[in-house]
Amino acid sequence: MLFTVLTGLITSSLLIPFGKFIKTKWSILLPLIPVILFLYYLLQLPAVVLGSNYLQHVNWVPSLGLNLDFKLDGLSLLFALLITGIGSAIFFYARSYLKGHPYFDRFFGYLLLFMSAMLGVVLSNNILSLFVFWELTSISSFFLIGFNNDNKDSRNSAITALSITGLGGFFLLAGLILMGNIADTYIISDLVSRREVLINHRLYPVVIGLLFMGAFTKSAQFPFHFWLPGAMKAPTPVSAYLHSATMVKAGIYLLARFTPALGNTQYWNTTLMIVGGFTMLMAAIHALFRTDLKAILAYSTIAALGMLTFLLGMGTTEALIAASVFILVHALYKATLFMVTGIIDHETHTRDITKLSGLRKVLKPVFIAALLAALSSAGLPFTFGFIGKDLIYEATLHYQQNWQIWLTALAVATNIGLVAAGFMAGIKPFTGALPQEYEQTHLPPISMWITPLILAILGIIFGIFPSITGDYFSHQVANAIAGQETNLHLKIWHGLNTVLILSLTTLAAGTVVYLFNKPSETKLAALERADKFSARYVFERVTDRLTIFAKWYTDLFHNGFLRSYHFRIILAAELLLGYKLWLSGPIYINFDQLTPLSWYEVGITLILLGALYIVVTTKSRLTSVVSTSVIGYAVCLLFVFYSAPDLAMTQFTIDTLTTVLFVLVLYKLPPFINLTSRKVLVRDAILALGFGAILAMIALRILYEPNTTEVSDFYGENAYLLAKGKNVVNVILVDFRGIDTMFETVVLAISALGVYSLIRLRLKSSEKE
Amino acid sequence: MKSAILQTATRYLLPILLLFSFFLLLRGHYYPGGGFVGGLVASIAFVLHSFANGTEATMKILRYKPLSLIPIGLGIAAISVVLPLLFGLPAMTGLWFEEPIPVIGMIGTALFFDLGVYFVVIGVVLTILFTIALEE
Numbered sequence: 001m002l003f004t005v006l007t008g009l010i011t012s013s014l015l016i017p018f019g020k021f022i023k024t025k026w027s028i029l030l031p032l033i034p035v036i037l038f039l040y041y042l043l044q045l046p047a048v049v050l051g052s053n054y055l056q057h058v059n060w061v062p063s064l065g066l067n068l069d070f071k072l073d074g075l076s077l078l079f080a081l082l083i084t085g086i087g088s089a090i091f092f093y094a095r096s097y098l099k100g101h102p103y104f105d106r107f108f109g110y111l112l113l114f115m116s117a118m119l120g121v122v123l124s125n126n127i128l129s130l131f132v133f134w135e136l137t138s139i140s141s142f143f144l145i146g147f148n149n150d151n152k153d154s155r156n157s158a159i160t161a162l163s164i165t166g167l168g169g170f171f172l173l174a175g176l177i178l179m180g181n182i183a184d185t186y187i188i189s190d191l192v193s194r195r196e197v198l199i200n201h202r203l204y205p206v207v208i209g210l211l212f213m214g215a216f217t218k219s220a221q222f223p224f225h226f227w228l229p230g231a232m233k234a235p236t237p238v239s240a241y242l243h244s245a246t247m248v249k250a251g252i253y254l255l256a257r258f259t260p261a262l263g264n265t266q267y268w269n270t271t272l273m274i275v276g277g278f279t280m281l282m283a284a285i286h287a288l289f290r291t292d293l294k295a296i297l298a299y300s301t302i303a304a305l306g307m308l309t310f311l312l313g314m315g316t317t318e319a320l321i322a323a324s325v326f327i328l329v330h331a332l333y334k335a336t337l338f339m340v341t342g343i344i345d346h347e348t349h350t351r352d353i354t355k356l357s358g359l360r361k362v363l364k365p366v367f368i369a370a371l372l373a374a375l376s377s378a379g380l381p382f383t384f385g386f387i388g389k390d391l392i393y394e395a396t397l398h399y400q401q402n403w404q405i406w407l408t409a410l411a412v413a414t415n416i417g418l419v420a421a422g423f424m425a426g427i428k429p430f431t432g433a434l435p436q437e438y439e440q441t442h443l444p445p446i447s448m449w450i451t452p453l454i455l456a457i458l459g460i461i462f463g464i465f466p467s468i469t470g471d472y473f474s475h476q477v478a479n480a481i482a483g484q485e486t487n488l489h490l491k492i493w494h495g496l497n498t499v500l501i502l503s504l505t506t507l508a509a510g511t512v513v514y515l516f517n518k519p520s521e522t523k524l525a526a527l528e529r530a531d532k533f534s535a536r537y538v539f540e541r542v543t544d545r546l547t548i549f550a551k552w553y554t555d556l557f558h559n560g561f562l563r564s565y566h567f568r569i570i571l572a573a574e575l576l577l578g579y580k581l582w583l584s585g586p587i588y589i590n591f592d593q594l595t596p597l598s599w600y601e602v603g604i605t606l607i608l609l610g611a612l613y614i615v616v617t618t619k620s621r622l623t624s625v626v627s628t629s630v631i632g633y634a635v636c637l638l639f640v641f642y643s644a645p646d647l648a649m650t651q652f653t654i655d656t657l658t659t660v661l662f663v664l665v666l667y668k669l670p671p672f673i674n675l676t677s678r679k680v681l682v683r684d685a686i687l688a689l690g691f692g693a694i695l696a697m698i699a700l701r702i703l704y705e706p707n708t709t710e711v712s713d714f715y716g717e718n719a720y721l722l723a724k725g726k727n728v729v730n731v732i733l734v735d736f737r738g739i740d741t742m743f744e745t746v747v748l749a750i751s752a753l754g755v756y757s758l759i760r761l762r763l764k765s766s767e768k769e
Numbered sequence: 770m771k772s773a774i775l776q777t778a779t780r781y782l783l784p785i786l787l788l789f790s791f792f793l794l795l796r797g798h799y800y801p802g803g804g805f806v807g808g809l810v811a812s813i814a815f816v817l818h819s820f821a822n823g824t825e826a827t828m829k830i831l832r833y834k835p836l837s838l839i840p841i842g843l844g845i846a847a848i849s850v851v852l853p854l855l856f857g858l859p860a861m862t863g864l865w866f867e868e869p870i871p872v873i874g875m876i877g878t879a880l881f882f883d884l885g886v887y888f889v890v891i892g893v894v895l896t897i898l899f900t901i902a903l904e905e
Contacts, residue, residue: 645801649793653809657894660816664901723863724875725798733803734879734886735863741882742846745889749839752893756836759900 001056001070001123004037004080005133008116012109019105030108031091034115038084041077048077048476053189055125071125071189074476078327079122079246079253086245086335087115089451093339094237096448097346107147107235114140118246122253125188127176134172134214134254137247138165144238145231157230163543164227168217172254175210178203179262191261192483198262205267211258212271219251219305222279223535228302232294236342239294244301244338245331252308252327256320260483264315272313277410280306284417289527291519293341293351293425297334300377300421303414304330311395314407317478317486318398322391324477325490328469329376329388332459336373337425339452340366344429346448347441353424354520358434362441365449367430372456374426376463378419378507383463386503387490389415393499412506419510420517427514466490567684570691577694587700600641608634621666629659646729775821786814794887795873795880804883808890815895824902835899838892846885849878 011033015022022030044054058068072080094111098104117140120133139162146158180186182201183194191198198204215221220228231243242248255263255272262268280303287299304326311323343366344359345351360367372383379389392415396407443449462469467490478486557568581587611630618624632655639648715728715736725731733741790811797803819827828834853862865877 646803646806649801649806650809653806653813656813657809657816657898661898661901664898668904723879724865724877725879727797727799727801727803729801730797730803730883731879733805734798734882738850738879738882741886742850745843745846745886748893749843749889752836752839752896755897756900759904 034087069125075480172214215251226536240338276309319395356429357432377422804886812894835895842888849881
């Protein structure tokens with residue numbers, strides 16, 4: 001399985017050098033990747049149907065418990081097939097959709113990256129690698145939403161989507177680590193056996209709360225749903241692939257995956273039902289007011305995601321079965337409708353349903369695909385949507401007493417909205433009279449319309465022969481979610497019962513809503529007046545405030561004056577060190593223990609003080625620099641006396657070079673003028689004296705410390721034995737702590753590059769701010 | 770600062786100081802010295818030359834930009850770090866030849882690591898100083 005994840009990643013990076021090549025007719029190679037992966041997963045199907053799970057283990061960072069563990073069970077396989085199957089359709093479609101686009105190669109690079117990441121999410125059996133892939137999907141989604149990067153709306157939407165899903169990612173990481181620590185395992189399939197420990201732990205509500213944050217942000221649940229309509233700024237293939245069929249279902253996948261280990265508790269069920277229920281109803285109503293085809297589809301996607309969350313929240317076997325089927329139902333018809341929208345947009349350059357009509361005359365095959373998808377979304381008998389809807393109603397009707405009526409009513413209301421929204425997107429643009437301006441619309445190349453048509457027809461085939469998916473495949477999916485054997489048997493005809501009546505009622509009511517609901521700009525504007533109370537409004541205000549705060553903070557601390565940086569750094573160091581010293585109590589100097597002063601120590605100290613006096617009082621820069629280096633040399637002499645020749649040598653050369661550097665810089669400066677006021681001088685003097693005093697106190701305190709020489713003894717004893725060196729200082733630098741030295745040299749190199757590029761940088765006047 | 774005395778002196782001082790810096794590098798493993806201080810001494814040799822003859826003249830005897838010494842040095846150090854991996858040992862394991870080589874002494878990966886540091890230091894110091902000195 002690892003290779004399926006790596007294929008996309010490797011191809012994606014290969015597109016950097018071979019971008020030009022892939023823009024030619026060889027672009028046909030690109031869709032072959034998902035197709036091959038799809039076939040690979042189809043071949044895994046028989047084994048999974050028989051109930052076996054395929055496990056793969058690759059060591060990555062074993063010391064951190066970070067291993068690449070993959071597991072293929074029914075749930076993973078469903079998603080893997082969706083990702084690669086819908087992916088194949090999208091790749092073929094996008095190849096025509098973006099033909100001749102200057103960033104064609106870049107687009108497919110992101111798309112392949114996304115596909116790999118998403119496969120990684122659904123196949124990971126280790127919660128840490130799951131998280132890594134999870135974040136990668138957010139990142140690739142960011143690049144794809146902002147693909148038209150010269151459009152400001154596009155960029156803003158991309159940032160909103162990244163900040164919402166990224167925020168959720170943080171919570172998710174915390175939740176996953178907490179869960180791993182409580183369960184004492186990071187292997188997902190082992191979590192189930194630790195279920196009792198997990199759900200009885202006092203932090204259980206925190207764990208699932210954090211997990212929910214991750215899932216809700218990713219799967220666009222209220223109040224985080226608003227990034228999804230914004231994400232529709234991405235090219236349509238992306239909307240079809242990421243923001244309806246696969247990525248937004250990652251949150252659902254997460255909930256489904258952890259249901260056996262964490263689910264079916266009161267916290268779990270209540271939260272999911274409330275959030276999912278509210279989201280689905282709200283989004284279904286919202287969808288009816290939209291005039292933009294993609295906005296309609298975005299809101300109906302949110303409603304479908306809400307429905308899935310709601311079903312997982314109910315947690316009964318029937319509800320889990322319904323969810324496992326509905327995932328497939330929704331992916332098939334929604335991807336089709338998105339691709340149809342893309343074709344309409346591509347050919348007519350508008351997505352406004354108040355303008356579009358009669359396109360059936362010019363886009364016949366597209367119309368057939370759209371019609372089939374709309375019917376499946378409406379749940380007409382003999383479509384796959386009908387089966388899905390049946391299962392949902394069965395689940396709500398069989399829920400515990402007192403609640404079943406309300407839940408069923410909620411599901412019916414949502415579904416009525418979804419029926420109408422599906423008709424608005426799939427039928428409305430094609431019916432009625434063809435306006436003159438669209439008469440010249442011609443059919444796009446076959447590769448664009450054949451893929452949605454195939455998906456739509458699949459929706460019908462699965463609807464007529466539901467046992468194809470039901471008996472074999474969905475059965476295993478439901479087993480994986482429920483964590484136990486389920487009894488799933490899909491049929492078209494259940495007899496004349498409540499469920500059938502509800503289904504037909506939904507269909508009729510939805511059609512009525514569709515016929516009488518005339519979305520228009522004015523209605524939309526009325527809806528937007530209530531925007532002040534929406535989650536997006538709050539989010540935007542918060543980010544505005546945050547930006548203002550960040551600017552204020554940056555201006556305050558990064559004013560560009562080296563002297564103020566120095567002042568603050570030293571002040572902060574003084575406060576922290578001073579506090580620590582104050583805590584550690586008074587310092588006594590034990591004069592008996594001190595060695596007697598020798599004449600050269602006195603001499604060097606006098607030189608030091610003299611040079612110091614000159615540094616502080618001189619009016620010439622050059623004199624002060626030279627005096628500073630005198631101080632440096634004097635300290636070197638002290639090192640020599642106290643037998644630290646390596647240190648002395650280094651300090652000596654460094655001091656020399658620093659002086660040269662200073663002279664080079666000062667040489668170019670204007671003559672010294674005393675601009676500093678007396679007050680500032682006094683302030684700086686106090687700061688400097690304070691720092692000196694603190695360092696002196698630290699030195700005295702070190703004398704108290706017990707004289708342990710364990711570390712230096714180790715180095716002394718082992719330098720020659722282990723590293724064949726006699727100079728311990730050098731052995732430490734190049735051998736014992738060689739990695740440190742390696743990185744220090746890298747730091748040096750970076751600073752040299754910094755100086756070089758800053759000084760050599762010649763901005764054109766237009767580039768200067 | 771053109772002075773005939775200094776110019777004449779640097780003609781002899783430059784090679785001597787460079788030799789001395791190399792001597793410091795080689796003896797580092799046994800006596801005071803090492804790549805870092807060796808690199809600094811070598812840089813001082815070039816800086817002295819540039820004082821006497823002008824930075825352009827020093828750049829001329831260097832032939833290549835001092836900046837190019839940085840990747841060379843980092844490369845040598847990095848190779849000496851990963852070389853043990855080829856022998857199936859953890860990275861940075863010290864590998865040594867059994868017998869000492871005349872004049873140089875024992876040769877091992879640590880010496881090459883130090884050599885890398887030596888080059889990086891020269892590259893960094895000269896890049897910073899010459900960039901500032903040549904800035905108009």
